[in-house]
Amino acid sequence: MEVKKRAKIKSFPYEEFKDNETYEKLVQELNANGANVIVTQLDNLIDWGRSNSLWPLTFATSCCGIEFMAVCAARYDIARFGFEVTRNSPRQADVILVSGTITTKMAPVLKRLYDQMADPKYVVAVGGCAISGGPFTKSYHVLKGVDKIIPVDVYVPGCPPRPESFLYGMMQLQRKVKVEQFFGTTNKKQKEPKE
Amino acid sequence: MSNNNYFSGLFSGIKSLLVGLGVTMKEFFTRKITEQYPENRKELKMFDRFRGRLVMPHNENNEHKCIGCGLCQMACPNGSITVTTEMLDTEDGKKKRSLVKYEYDLGCCMFCELCITACPQGAIEFCTDFENAVFDRAKLVQQLNKPGSKVAEKKVAPKPEAAPAEKKESNPETPTTV
Amino acid sequence: MTLDNIKTLEPSQLRAEMQGLKAKGFDYLSNLIGMDWGEEGGLGVVYCVENTATHEQAWLKTATTDRQQPVLPTVSDLWDIANIYEREAYDFYGIIFAGHPDMRRIFLREDWVGYPMRKDDKPEEQNPLRMDNEPLADDTTQYELQADGTVTTKKNVVFGPEDYVVNIGPQHPSTHGVLHFRVALDGEIIRKIDPVLGYIHRGVEKLNESYTYPQTLALTDRLDYLAAMQSRHALCMCIEKAMEIEVSERVQVVRTILDELQRIDSHILFFSCLCQDMGATTAFLYGFRDREKILDIFEETCGGRLIINYNTIGGLMADIHPNFQKRVKEFIPYMRKNIKEYHALFTGNVIFQNRSKGIGPLTKEQAVSFGCTGGTGRAAGWANDVRKNHPYAAYDKVDFNQVLRESGDSFDRYMIRLDEILESLNIIEQLIDNIPEGSYKEKTKPIIKVPEGTYYQAVESSRGEFGVFLESKGDKSPYRLHYRSTGLPLVAAMDTACKGFKIADLVTIGGTMDYIVPDIDR
């Protein structure tokens, strides 16, 4: 099946992105039902807006949070993408960057934060801890991956990932946002976590 | 508060504010230090000691140096490495361990370098690739040995920086828990 | 340091002995470590008290073999910090401290089952992931040991029904991580703070007991990630001393330089975050701009920006990079220049001055009693620098001042850090041209086993005394590896420092205290 929509990211050729297989699969799923021309155009416009305005929630539990601050700071400047408007209130944020270890005590809090966010909302698991428990997988008090409690859109490995990896992860998320359908199923999605 | 204090406080306060304004105004016109990733991808080069992800270098004949001893797996603090091996009969009738699958979980790795220091062969190393974000958790579990690859026949001397000096040339036949 | 003369006391003797020590000038309780010595040794506590005038240390231990209801006497009335340390021991080992006014769990959820650090406890089986909201009781229990050996309980109130309690945290921009303060307010004025910890308790100490020694090293970087060098340095030194490995001069000097760079890194981040918390976003970015220079130095030599992973048992992972000296020498004048900019932009600013002078003062007595080491203690005039008091690495070869101030308020705490950046630059300047030749790593056995015994090593980390307490039974993993957290005493002192000030001051005080939450929770 032909891919109808393919996100373009400025200064980054499509072929050089990793994990294009999953991406193509995702695009096919989203485009399975097809859509008429006008709706597609509108969708493109809205997706363009959304993908360029992913305001992160200020959420950091440990080391990765410091790297996130470095990403926001002058040298890497996440503002170039338009993501510098970090919101402290989950209601106003679009993406939660889970940066740092999530302990079992923190897990309900994280879930609540996620629930408090307004749709459309995205989750990026940043760093080994958020992806799988990372260095603390064997601990009794650490959640082994946030995808156990909330659905994760992009995984950014590293311990902690360097600022460029952060930006790369955000671009992957942009690609994902850019193929969504507003007038379809995905606006009011209630994605279920794995397991 | 005496009147004197009131006014001197006011003026020194205003002065301090003006000094601050001066600093930011100066900064307004200095050159910006932002590095523009991804626009600078071509020029961007990581420091060579930067640990991006674990790789197993293969030579042009699709050969690697891993003998499947599993020391790295034992050294790893949180089980990011799984080495699967099988026993093969060599030509001279001896049993020899051979690597089947070297799985590495990038999503779990803590970049402590213990696997590399443990490796007697210098078969694994960190590369400086940092663009690793994916959509699917399963994609982070990578197989490091390329399909169809085999261990380099010639005994390669371990690279000096990858295998520290104190590591004795360990015997490949050492029983491991693999 | 090998601890071969820990004084063993019966629980009944403990209080008298402790009171005697306190009277003799041992006014700083640096460690209170819960222990599980198994069925025979029982559950117990190791204490370390230090005389702040002579820097003499006394180590004591006590234990009870009753595993069902282990009761030990409290020392929380003698040292303020013991309050929170004893709650930690209660949380992890279930040791009840008779007479302690507030015997609640501190790191784990109140509905947690079992005591995870006990050797026979299986925390994961008893505690599935609970996704319901965490219960937070408004009252607490005090246990009293009666003369006949029975234990009676009494209810103490934490927050009454008339208190207007605001939860600051666990998700809040100015708590520097997932710290949770329950704050009772009177309008904007703070009446009481009850810290709820453990949102980033990762069980590092328990993990250590199953890790081999090289593996334990990896976790120290992640405790206080702004003191990664120093924490790892402490653990390496502790193991090296236990195994009697002499590291070369070169390693000592390189470690010292890197420790100081790390300290500058941490203090710049302190400055940045304080500015951010107080609303001066621009100063925040200036700090980060300069910090990147240090991170480049780290990354080039060590391969990591934040999690550095450089020290190892017997030396360093790799020799310093050829560019190292050049970069550091470029950095020193650069930083000196930029410190002036910080002062012009932020220190002198009348708004900042008014918001920090006289805000949240800790007296010297309070700082000592709470064990607030590092800049916080030195701002109150307590000369607690481990580099001076118990020199290690190359610190006895360099000339530097211990920066001290008097009033212990937020402004002093802030100035101490900025002045320490300059001191650290001095230290680096003295060493950078004189790195002796030598091997960067001593040979060690492939499997590292520490001889049986008890060891302690403290370093001056970025925010105070970071201690490593190691008890070994001669295996390849430690029997108990405890870290003295630098941040826990600072959080414990928050209630005292903030009382009577406003919510906005909580941010200033918290910012100038300079704690790192993963280090508190471990």
Added chain:
Amino acid sequence: MFDFTVVTNWIDALLLSFLPGWAATLVECVLVALAIITLYAVFAIILIYMERKICAFFQCRLGPNRVGKWGSIQVLADVLKMLTKEIIDMKNVDRLLHKMAPFLVIVASMLTFACLPWNKGAEVLDFNIGIFFFLAAGSIGVVGILLAGWSSNNKYALIGAMRSGAQIISYEVSIGLVMLTMIVLTGTMSFSEICQQQADLGWNIFRGHVPAVLAFIIYLIAGNAECNRGPFDMPEAESELTAGYHVEYSGMHFGFYYLAEYLNLFICAGIASTIFLGGWAPFHVLGLDGFNHVMDYIPGAVWMIGKTFFVVFLLMWIRWTFPRLRIDQLLALEWKYLMPMSLVLLVLMAVCVSLGLTL
């Protein structure tokens, strides 16, 4: 100087030629409203972009530069996103007030926006008590903020709203006094007459010399505080109260607060340029007729907007340099410094005017 009434009169005549009087008025009202709303949105977008770029430049970084050339359409993306974002309905809130609050804020800010004189003859709301109306309309905004804080059923929001109430009410005192000072100088409360006077006699800041300059500074400080902008952003005080009174608002409701914040900044700067810097009046130097003549060729609207953006830049410069005040210091600043000073200025100005000491 081009008089915009030529255009309005022409449109009026055109409409009257085929419509009855009431219908023409109605159409004109709609046209004006559309123009105001469009201008409002356009200026909000420009201001947000400007703030993000300027703040970046103060902070030695680049700011948005990937969406459009130089990131110029970044804010459009934000608006699109905000429009399609979910508005969360919450339990235990006071529904009506909660939904009404953002509209109150935006209405107040639009009403004051309509007071600005854009050009000679291009004032939307212009009557003899213009300044009075401006102050009154501006005060509706605080009701919106207080309601937002109260209805959200959130302690942070409540504290933020309380702070905001105390702050805005206090600073209105000095704004009022400073404006009174200038009214003493001009002798009129109508914005159009104030501007006309300045076009004829020179800018108020020069005419009123010392007291006017001081009044200008006090106005900038108090106006900044009125807009809840740093260093007076206590009600939002990110690091203390997460987002202050609008902590529970999402989607476009939050967007209204966001827009109103920037527009209030613009209005505050616009009023400053009207009252002190001559509004649409061009810059004239006495005696240099050639120069004055050239200045007259620049349209009044350009003068007005140019001056306003200059003041906006000043306010942004202040915002991105200073740390935030504490609430008690904020009130002390008002009641101990600004208010007495503006009282003194008022007297001083009255003396100057009665003795004919103005230029």
